[in-house]
Amino acid sequence: MKQWIYTWTARMTAVVMLTGILLTSCNKEEDMVSDPGTAPAIPPSSSFVLDFSTFPSEQSNNGRLEESKWHYGYAALNFAFWQSLVGLQMAVPVLAFKASFDQEAVYIPSEQRWNWSYEVSDGTHTYEANLYAKPTDGKINWEMYISKSEAYENFLWYKGTSSLDGLGGSWTVSVEPEKNPREALFIEWTKENEEVASIRYTVIDKGSDQVDSYIKYGKTDGSDFDSFYHVYLAKDNNLMKIDYNSETKAGRVQSPGHYKDDEWRCWNSELIDVKCDQ
Numbered sequence: 001m002k003q004w005i006y007t008w009t010a011r012m013t014a015v016v017m018l019t020g021i022l023l024t025s026c027n028k029e030e031d032m033v034s035d036p037g038t039a040p041a042i043p044p045s046s047s048f049v050l051d052f053s054t055f056p057s058e059q060s061n062n063g064r065l066e067e068s069k070w071h072y073g074y075a076a077l078n079f080a081f082w083q084s085l086v087g088l089q090m091a092v093p094v095l096a097f098k099a100s101f102d103q104e105a106v107y108i109p110s111e112q113r114w115n116w117s118y119e120v121s122d123g124t125h126t127y128e129a130n131l132y133a134k135p136t137d138g139k140i141n142w143e144m145y146i147s148k149s150e151a152y153e154n155f156l157w158y159k160g161t162s163s164l165d166g167l168g169g170s171w172t173v174s175v176e177p178e179k180n181p182r183e184a185l186f187i188e189w190t191k192e193n194e195e196v197a198s199i200r201y202t203v204i205d206k207g208s209d210q211v212d213s214y215i216k217y218g219k220t221d222g223s224d225f226d227s228f229y230h231v232y233l234a235k236d237n238n239l240m241k242i243d244y245n246s247e248t249k250a251g252r253v254q255s256p257g258h259y260k261d262d263e264w265r266c267w268n269s270e271l272i273d274v275k276c277d278q
Contacts, residue, residue: 039105039114040133040140043162043169046196047189048097049090050217052083054227055242056249058271068272071265075242075253078231082201082215089175089184093157096120096129096146105133130154139163142171152177160187167191175205182207195219209235225251233257245269252276 056072086094099120106115113134120127128147133140139161145154155177162169171187184205190197198218203210212234219227225243232239238257245251252266259265266276 036107036112036114039107040135041166042100042116042131042133043142043160043166043189044191044196045098045101047162047169047191047199048158048171048187049094050082050086050199050201050215052079052086054246055079055229056244056251056271069267071253071273072251072267072271074255074258074265075240075251078233078240079229081210081213081233082231085185085201085203090173092122092127092146093144093173095122096127096131096144096157099129100131103131135164139169146177148177155181172204180207184208203234 055076058069058072058076099118100116103116103118106117107113108115111132111134113132116129116131118129120129125148130145132143132145135141140163142158142160142162143156144158146157147153147155156174157177158171158173160169160171168190170189171185172183173185173187174181175184176182182205184203186202186204187199188202189199198216200214200216202214203212205211210233212232214230214232216230217228220243222243225245227244227246229242230239231242236257238255240253240255240258242253243251248269249271250267250269252264254262254264256262264276266274268274
């Protein structure tokens with residue numbers, strides 16, 4: 001009798017376990033989407049790359065600052081830190097990001113996400129890039145893995161989220177995959193009228209003396225100035241504000257830490273210092 005009870009119990013246990021496995025398998029198959037439709041649109045490159053080209057530039061005088069252009073010169077010099085950051089630490093991820101728009105996405109049912117897989121070269125090295133997108137919880141999660149032969153493999157260079165309507169999102173960018181991989185930059189962006197309305201870079205690298213510093217770029221509806229930059233340097237606890245006209249080059253700068261007041265300093269279309277009421 002005991003032997004019969006033991007055998008019956010063992011069989012019932014096996015049946016319950018098998019039923020659970022089958023139900024789980026069925027649920028997974030039901031959850032798996034075989035035809036998800038169209039791949040999500042990759043956020044515009046301007047959501048990732050802060051464009052410095054609209055800011056007035058001075059090409060003459062061998063880079064020396066003329067006495068009549070102090071206000072413009074001060075504003076321009078404060079871009080050096082950010083231009084260096086973007087030019088050096090962001091070079092490979094920017095290259096891979098821009099190349100993704102020329103690729104076709106493939107859906108992976110088992111992972112329920114899209115994949116853009118391709119190679120990109122900077123003229124010296126060739127990189128293997130894999131961009132993934134997974135719609136979930138009312139947003140799209142993005143991940144970019146980059147490999148470099150005999151250096152690093154599947155390094156998560158940046159990740160982020162974007163809204164389903166494509167009107168905003170964020171990126172977290174890592175640096176130095178071969179030496180000291182770490183998250184270093186946080187990007188927030190918003191989109192309006194088919195173009196990015198604002199983008200902000202914030203330093204999140206705990207090892208940097210500029211952690212929490214940020215630069216924000218945006219467009220305005222102003223008649224005198226149509227663009228702005230806010231540049232905050234954490235170690236100096238100073239927020240510099242710049243308004244300028246992308247067509248005429250005229251602009252103004254406010255920097256309490258530098259000028260010791262909250263007044264605006266202006267320059268005209270020739271980048272020459274003028275009174276702000278002119």
